[in-house]
Amino acid sequence: MNMQEATSKMKADSYKMAALSEDTRNNILAHVKDALIAHKDEIFAANAKDMAAAEENGIAASVKKRLKFDEHKLADVTNGINELIKLADPVGQIQLKRELDEGLVLQRVSCPIGVIGIIFEARPDALVQISSLCIKSGNCAVLKGGKETANTNKALFDVIYSTAVANGAPEGCMLQASQHNEIDELLSCNKSVDLLIPRGSNAFVQYIMNNTKIPVMGHADGICHTYIDKDADIDKAIPIIIDAKTQYTAACNSTETLLIHRDVADEMLPAIARSLKDHGVKLRGTAEAAEIIKRAYTTDGQTNGSHTKAATDSQNDFEIMGDDDFNTEYLDLILSVKIVNDVQEAIAHINHFGSHHTDCIVTENADTAALFMQLVDSAGVYQNCSTRFADGFRYGFGAEVGISTSKIHARGPVGLEGLVTYKYKLYGHGQIVDDYATGKKQFHFKNL
Amino acid sequence: MNMQEATSKMKADSYKMAALSEDTRNNILAHVKDALIAHKDEIFAANAKDMAAAEENGIAASVKKRLKFDEHKLADVTNGINELIKLADPVGQIQLKRELDEGLVLQRVSCPIGVIGIIFEARPDALVQISSLCIKSGNCAVLKGGKETANTNKALFDVIYSTAVANGAPEGCMLQASQHNEIDELLSCNKSVDLLIPRGSNAFVQYIMNNTKIPVMGHADGICHTYIDKDADIDKAIPIIIDAKTQYTAACNSTETLLIHRDVADEMLPAIARSLKDHGVKLRGTAEAAEIIKRAYTTDGQTNGSHTKAATDSQNDFEIMGDDDFNTEYLDLILSVKIVNDVQEAIAHINHFGSHHTDCIVTENADTAALFMQLVDSAGVYQNCSTRFADGFRYGFGAEVGISTSKIHARGPVGLEGLVTYKYKLYGHGQIVDDYATGKKQFHFKNL
Structure with missing residues (x-):
C-alpha cells in the first residue's frame, strides 16, 4: 500500500478514532504504558542495534546520548504517559453555548483535527510522546522518525500500535513511515492529511513548508x-x-x-x-x-x-x-x-x-x-x-508536540490544545432562515 | 510603490497598529461611521458610476442589487459599526495565567495577527465590514474588492483610510489594491503578509490556495x-x-x-x-x-x-x-x-x-x-x-470576515476571534533553566 492509499484509509478511520470515548483513549494509554514495560527487552535489543550502527558510523557522543533508549528513558516516557492520562480531555470541551432563538441552540465543541503527519528527529522517546499525544487527542498519526533510530522506532511502534488496536483504536489509527522517500509521498497527501508537524533542521522544515499544500505547524529557525x-x-x-x-x-x-x-x-x-x-x-x-x-x-x-x-x-x-x-x-x-x-x-x-x-x-x-x-x-x-x-513542559502543558512560530492556529510551545479543532453543533426544531430574513422571527442571542 | 514594498512598510507599521489601545480603535470606528455619513454624497455618486457601468455591461439584476450602495446599505454598515464598537475587545485578553515557580509568571495574551490580505466579492458593504473588523482587531489590511464596484470601493476606502490615520492609526494601516494583477503580487508577499482571506468562486479560492506560501483561511466550495x-x-x-x-x-x-x-x-x-x-x-x-x-x-x-x-x-x-x-x-x-x-x-x-x-x-x-x-x-x-x-451574524458574532472549512486556526463562520492570535509573556526575576535542569529548583505550576 502506498502513502496515498494508506492515508486515505486512515482518513476514513479518523472518524472512528475521533469518536472514541475519553475512557477508551485513556485506557489505551494505560495499556501502552504497561506494554512498553512488558516488551522492554525487545526494545532495548533493537536500540542496541541502532547504537552499534551509530558507533560504526562515528556519530558524536552528544548525538548518541539522544539515540540511547534505556531503563532511564523508559521510565521517563512511562511517567510521561501517566501524566498525560491525568490531563483533562482536550476533546468534547464545550467552548461556547448560545441560544440563538427559542429552541435553537448553538454549541462550539472541541474535536480532533483528524490525520496528522509528524516528522521528527532521531530520538526514540519522541516517538512515544508524539503517539501518546495523538491517542489522547483522538487523532490518527503518520509517524516518521530519524533513520538513526530506525530499529528502536520499529520496536516501539509495533508495541504501541498493536496495543492501541487491541484496546479499541481503529486499524488506521497509526502508521509508521520508515523510508525517507515516504516523506515526499506524504507531502502530496493533502486530500487525507490535515496537518503536518515537521521537527528538524531549518533547511528540512523550510523544504516541508515549500513543498506541500497541507498546513504546516512548526518553526524553521529559532533566532x-x-x-x-x-x-x-x-x-x-x-x-x-x-x-x-x-x-x-x-x-x-x-x-x-x-x-x-x-x-x-x-x-x-x-x-x-x-x-x-x-x-x-x-x-x-x-x-x-x-x-x-x-x-x-x-x-x-x-x-x-x-x-x-x-x-x-x-x-x-x-x-x-x-x-x-x-x-x-x-x-x-x-x-x-x-x-x-x-x-x-x-x-x-x-x-x-x-x-x-x-x-x-x-x-x-x-x-x-x-x-x-x-x-x-x-x-x-x-x-x-x-x-x-520556551518549552511545553516548562509551561506546564504536560507534553509538547513542537513549537510553532506561525500566527495561525497554535503559537509557541504546542501541547494537546494544538492537536484539536472545533465544530459548531446547532440544535433546532425545524427552524428556517427565511423566517429571520423576512423579519417574522428575531434572534435573541443568550449565552447559556 | 509595488506590493512587496507596500506590504513590507505595512508590516513595520503593523506593530504600531497592534499597540493601539481599545479606546483608540473604538474611537477610530466611531469617526469612520460619522465620516461615511458626512461623505455619503460622494460615495453615492461613485456608486452611480459603477451602477451605470453595470447597466452598460448588461449585468443581471440580482447582481446589481449587490453592487448598489444607497441610504439603506449605508444605514446597515453604520449600524454594523455601532455594534462592532460595543463588542468586547478581542485584543489583550488573558487566556492563561500560571505561576511556573515563585516569581516566574506565564501569561497567554491575545494579540492581532498583523497583516491580513482580504480579497472579496463586488459588494461595497463588504469593504466597510472587513476594514472595520481589521480596525477593531488591530490588524493592518490589504483590501482587494471586485472590479464591478471599483469606484464605490475607492470612495469608501478613501473616507475610511483618511479617518483612521487622522485618529491615530499608522500610515500603513490599510492599503487598497485595485488592479487584478496586484492579487498575484500579493500572493508572493509571504515575508510581510500573515494571512490571506479570499472570498469568491471555488476556482478563484483554489487558485489562491495553490499559488501562495501565505496561510489561507476560507473555503473553496460549499457542498x-x-x-x-x-x-x-x-x-x-x-x-x-x-x-x-x-x-x-x-x-x-x-x-x-x-x-x-x-x-x-x-x-x-x-x-x-x-x-x-x-x-x-x-x-x-x-x-x-x-x-x-x-x-x-x-x-x-x-x-x-x-x-x-x-x-x-x-x-x-x-x-x-x-x-x-x-x-x-x-x-x-x-x-x-x-x-x-x-x-x-x-x-x-x-x-x-x-x-x-x-x-x-x-x-x-x-x-x-x-x-x-x-x-x-x-x-x-x-x-x-x-x-x-451557517453565518457569523446568525451565530451572534456581530460580524463575519468569512467562513473557513479548514481545521487549522478558525473553523466555520469567522468573526473577530479568527483575526487574533496570542503570545506568551513570561515575567521573571533572573530565573535560568539550568537550575531546573539540574534539579536545584522545581516548577510548581499554579494557575492564577
Missing part, C-alpha cells in the same frame, strides 16, 4: 534575542545570557543575538563578554561592540599579566560582522552582539532579524518591559528570564 | 447536505430542505445534496420532491431515487388531470447521475438526491463527497443525531434546522 536594557540589573543579566546561550546550544530557544543599550554598554558589556568567554562562547558583532569587547578581553589579559597574548586572543575570539548579518542561527557557542540606542531600536531589530520565536528583555523598568513585550512580534516575549524557558 | 433520517418529522423536513435549497441559492451554505433513509424514502420523498418542484428546483440523483420521484411527479400530474404532460416533465426535471457524481456545487435551483441504507451510509457519503462546510440531519431521534453530529467531519453539524444558518 532568539536577549536585550540588556539601560535599566538592567547586571546580576540578573549575566546568568540569563549565559543560560540562554550555553545551557543547550542546539535548542531552538537558545539566544543567538545579544542586544545592549548604548548607555550601559561600556559599563556592562565587558563583564558580560568576559563571562561568556569563560563559558567558551565566541562573540561576533558590530565594530563598536568589538571596541568595547576587545578592551574587556585586554583588561582581562592585563589582570593575568599577559597583555600581548590577550590581544591576540581577542582577535581570534571576536569577529566583526556587518549590520545586516544578524540572521544566523548558530546552534553553537557563538553569539552576535549589537549596541542599540534604545528599546525601540532593539524591538525593530528583533522584529526584522528575528524568527518570531522567543525574545527577552532584561530590565527593572516595568514600562520598558511592557513596551518591549507588546511590540516584539514573537510567540514568547520574556522579562528577566532565560529564553530557554 | 452541504441535508439528510432525512428514518425518524424524521416530515413537517420539519420539508420546510428545512426548501429553505436550505432555495432561500439563497448562491450562498455557500445552501444544501446541494439531499440524502434520505431507505425506510422512509417511499413515504417522504414524493412529498419532498413535489414541494421542491413547486419551488422551481430541478432534481438529479441515483436511478432508484428517480423511480420514486417520477412516480411522485406522475401522481402530481394525475392529480392535475394531465398524466402525459407530467410524465414528460418528470423526464426533463430529473436527471439520473452516477453514484460518484455527488461533488458538484450547483449554487442554483438544482439538488442531488440519494437514498441511503442508514445514518452510517449518510455520514460516509457526506465525509467523502462533502466540503466539510455545514451538514444537517433531520431526525427526532437524539441518539442518531448525536452520532451524526459527532462523526460528520464538518465545521457545522446541525439537527433539524436549515444549513443556511
